[in-house]
Amino acid sequence: MRKLEPARISPAAPSLWHVGIAYLAMLALGVALFLAIRHLGQRLEGQRLAGPDAAQAVTVAPPAGGHQVDTAFHVLATLAAVIALGYVLGRAFRWIGQPPVIGEVVAGILLGPSVLGAMSPAAAEWLIPSAALDPGGQVPAALTVIARLGIVLYMFLVGLELHLARLRQQAQAAVAISHASILLPFLLGAALALGIYPTMAPAGVAFTSFASFMGIAMAITAFPVLARILTDSGLEKTDLGQIALSCAAADDVTAWCLLALVMGSAQAQFDAALLAVLGAVGFVLFMIFFVRPAAARLSRRFETGDEPGWIFPGILVAVLAAALTTELIGVHAMFGSFLLGAVLPAGSRLAALLHRRLHDVATVLLLPAFFALTGLRTQIHLLSDAGAWGLTAVIIVVATVGKVGGTAAAARWTGFAWRPAVALGVLMNTRGLMEIVVLNIGLELEIISPQLFTMMVLMALATTLATSPTLGWVTSGPNRSFPRDPN
Secondary structure (H helix, E strand, O other): OOOOOHHHHOOOOOOHHHHHHHHHHHHHHHHHHHHHHHHHHHOOHHHOOOOHHHHHOOOOOOOOOOOOOOHHHHHHHHHHHHHHHHHHHHHHHHHOOOOHHHHHHHHHHHOOOOOHHHHOHHHHHHHOOHHHOOOOOOOOHHHHHHHHHHHHHHHHHHHHOOOHHHHHHOHHHHHHHHHHHHHHHHHHHHHHHHHHHHHHOOOOOOHHHHHHHHHHHHHOOOHHHHHHHHHHHOOOOOHHHHHHHHHHHHHHHHHHHHHHHHHHHHHOOHHHHHHHHHHHHHHHHHHHHHHHHHHHHHHHHHHHOOOOOOHHHHHHHHHHHHHHHHHHHOOOHHHHHHHHHHHOOOOOHHHHHHHHHHHHHHHHHHHHHHHHHHHHHOOHHHOOOHHHHHHHHHHHHHHHHHHHHHHHHHHHHOOOOHHHHHHHHHHHOOOHHHHHHHHHHHHHOOOOOHHHHHHHHHHHHHHHHHHHHHHHHHHOOOOOOOOOOOO
16 A cells, blocks of 8 residues: 655645635634624524424423332433443444444434334333423433533543644644634534524524524534544544644634533623623633643652542542533533643543543443433434425535535645545544534523434434545545554
8 A cells, every 4th residue: 555645645835924814814704704694693583483393392291190200210220221222332333334432322312202212102101201301301300410420521531632732733734724624614504594593493592692503513523533533544643643633622622612602692691691701711711821730740740659549539529620610600511621631631641540540430331321311302203394304414414515625625725635635524524422412502501492403413423424434435545545654
């Protein structure tokens, strides 16, 4: 297999000056276009229609009469079922060359109302009886708490995997490509919101919040799933793999900051939203300028000394404190845990210890509660006509064109040849679990409706499933391979 020459990867990289000018122009144009979309969309707020999902969504109220249900029993049964089925499906998806997380998400959907509830209502009622549901008839409160704890710990692990030093080494290309890969799908998502806002947005949601959330949901890249795909493809040590990881890291940081802003504005009035935004900015600065140096000093001491008994419980307390802080500020708890993981030195002995001790607990035991939660919220029966399925297809196409096109164009501008640029776009189109996390936040905040949530979950699954086979097609054949570097 012939190795690509360096010029094939980066034939004519422009100067830093040209990249900087183009980057600023791209941001200015993006802001101007979003403000234009926002201006058009605000005219729709007075013309809002009740979304069709409001009439179609099936909610089951707890039965009257004071009947008590052992919620803990049924939540534990649900966890056991989704862990077992998720493991089996994860192995099956891995066998066909797909990320195991897809099988785990599918397991949650299969155990929810879309499949088990439709095929055997009695089995679904036994697993999660209606009396165990919350007053809205959605999900058990206990399952929600376990799922949130799982996401907090999972996002901390995701932060641990971010190599900020690697991002700095390739900052010129990574930041430009990453932000282009966010900007184009963001604008396309906001533009799509113009057409679906009157019928798909829940009552009372401002167009700005709805359009911003749709843009962010279109722009997400799943860093952990991307890293796994690169490893399975043997690309993690190539130039393409390194720039993909750097771009995904920048994507994650930028997207979660944008999501924090949207959450702050969606949850409160303007004054409270402004305080939430300022609080989030202050929290980020505190983590960067105070916590990060302290973590670096702790890590250096940990490298040369014995493991103190307080280190693991101390870090756990810090994770929960960071999560609690951002929750009090007005943004999601997982943002705090993610940022704490990101400021800890990646690749250090301390990071390895935390990953080793937390990984199985978070991903094998607690995270399946999140898959079960997603499955209960995904109601495929809401897509009851050709129009709904057609809109789902449009969402998948818009998400793919925006992510692949924005990434490939920016990569080409920064010096990549077309094939590596397209391969990078295909990789950045991986959404995976990160997209599911974002969508659950939007549903909890009532920014999106249950019907749109289901459409977007299917989009996340479709784009992630398409990554490995499409990448294989782009990188296979004569003169198309991206071989592993010898070192």
